[in-house]
Amino acid sequence: MILRQFLHFNPVAASYLFGCGGKASAAVVDPVGDIAPYIEAAATTGMRILYVIDTHLHADHISAGRALADASGAEYVLFEGADTGFPFRRVKDGDVLELGNVAVTAMHTPGHTPEHISLLVTDRTRAAEPWFVLTGHTLMVGDLGRTELASSAEEGARALFASVRRLSELPDHIEVLPGAFSGSVCGRSLSGKPTSTIGFERRFNKAFRIEDEAAFVAAMIADIPPPPPGAAQTRAANAGIPVQ
Template identity: 75%
Template sequence: MILRQLLHSDPVALSYVVGCGGRAAAAVVDPVGDIAPYLRAAEETGMRILYVIDTHLHADHVSAGRALAEAAGAEYVLFAKAAVKFQFRGVRDGELLELGNVSIQVLHTPGHTPEHISLVVTDRTRANEPWFVLTGHTLMVGDLGRTELATSAEQGARALFQSAQRLKSLPDHLEVLPGAYSGSVCGRSLSGKPTSTIGFEKRYNNAFRIEDADAFVRAMIADVPPAPPQAAQIRAINSGMMAAAE
């Protein structure tokens, strides 16, 4: 397996290039900004980008996903029920995306947004069990994603509670590779460390530890920070319902 984690500071975000070097097949997850680094990473590792995946319709930055997919000749991937105005490859819960010896299983993990997905990644040259999960803005190191950017805060929190239970059921040793870290507007108590494990977050992530649904909702809707600037407009651009400013 080949994995590249890209850290961004404006906006504060994480994106990934993951794939199989032996079969020369890659996916890019949650690309931000200039598409050149992703194309260069694929070229340098001898892989062709087959899929460009956004874990959700972002509200803090305009996605580079569609532009990158077009430039790479790749499929642009979102959850099948994403409310957008353009053509894309829609994936459903449990679906597999194959990259040679690497497979990506889709988990629908709504709450931060209704269409949010996480991606459980297995390298079959190492083992037949998953190695890590790309959690977007659902589970991050130290916190869970805010819930009011695409729906009501309470509705989002109730959905996020169920998504957290699904993620908790994954093996404790599974690595967590999130879509944001400290400084992002999409969480409150985020760590500056950009990776963790399911087991560590179950023990030390205060929001992830909550086992009662009502207590979880109360915690998630308390002290919600200000929304990202122009959050609604950015989601509208990412859904194809509004044109990006030139």
Template identity: 70%
Template sequence: MGRSATILRQFLHADPIGISYLFGCGGQAVCAVVDPVGDVAPYLHAAEATGMRIAFVVDTHVHADHISAGRALADASGADYVLSAAASVDIPFRPVQDGELLPLGNVVAKVLHTPGHTPEHICLVVSDRTRTDEPWFVLTGHTMMIGDLGRTELAVSAEAGARDLYRSARRLAALPDYVEVLPGAYAGSVCGRRLSGKPWSTIGFEKRHNEALRIESERAFIDFMLADVPPPPPDAARIRNANASGTA
């Protein structure tokens, strides 16, 4: 087995506020891009600069706060466009199931279906097998962000979403404390309430200091998630529909 460090690039966006990622195996020259926003050129350039081919473009969910660049980047790079098998969209994509592995050379991403923010939401638990099979970091989209969890009413009723999110949050909290949390948004995003400006954390730190993760009762958790919900993103329904239909 060839040995090479995992390559990871984080792209911070200010309008709209969000985070995209490029990660993969430098030794095997293959990578994935997660939740791309805006112009596809920066992701293509980042892949070229690190000598990697983009094999997968993943949207963690059908977004309601911005127009996704996922399908466009997949077309431009020849990659598979990946969404949860639970996604209901009118555009071609590669469906993935809970527990499925996305192989990236010596790096592997395990799919976790984490409904709550939206019914189709997925997270990616990433390992570098040149070091260990144990998970290293998790790309959490809008399920777990730093300081809070994602709002739950953009695709279903707020209570139904919160009930799903309760179970999803507990799955993520069961990961080892050292696993790094790489979220899909940071402070200023309308998809959370009390988000940190620091765009990464660890499972252990969030379990100690993220109030939502300290709630044991499902009913108390639902009540917490339904309190003080900010106004929805402007044109949320239209944007989500555009991403689902490919009409953006």
């Protein structure tokens, strides 16, 4: 297993390159900005980028996903329900993307957006069980993603509650690699530490701990911060839909 985390500060975001060094097969998740660092990291580690995956259609920045896929010859991947103006590799809940000895299982985790996916990653050279989960803007360190950027806040919160229940059923040892950290406009009480575990978040993430749906929805729709400037237009641009 090779894993590289890229931390970005304008906008605040986290992206990842990971894969199987032995089989020279990699994926990039939620790329931001200049695509050269991802191409260079893949070359340095001797891997070819097979998949570029966006966990969702972002509203806070223009994704570099399609540009990186075009430049690297990779397939661009989104959840099958994403409404776009371009073709892409569609994945549904439970689909597995193969990267040599590494398996990537898509989990549909709507709430932040309807098409959001998380990615459960297994390194078969270490174990048959998953090792970490890339959670995008669903579960982050210290809080959860906001729910009103692509739906009503309440509708998004109800979807997120179901997604959070699924994630909370993962084993404690599973590492959480989120798509944002403190300073991001896509969450509220986010930590500056950009990784965690399911077990730690289950114990100390206040929103993640709420088990009653009504209480969860009430917490998620309270004190919603202002949306990112031009959020609707940015999301439309990432979907390849003409901006109104």
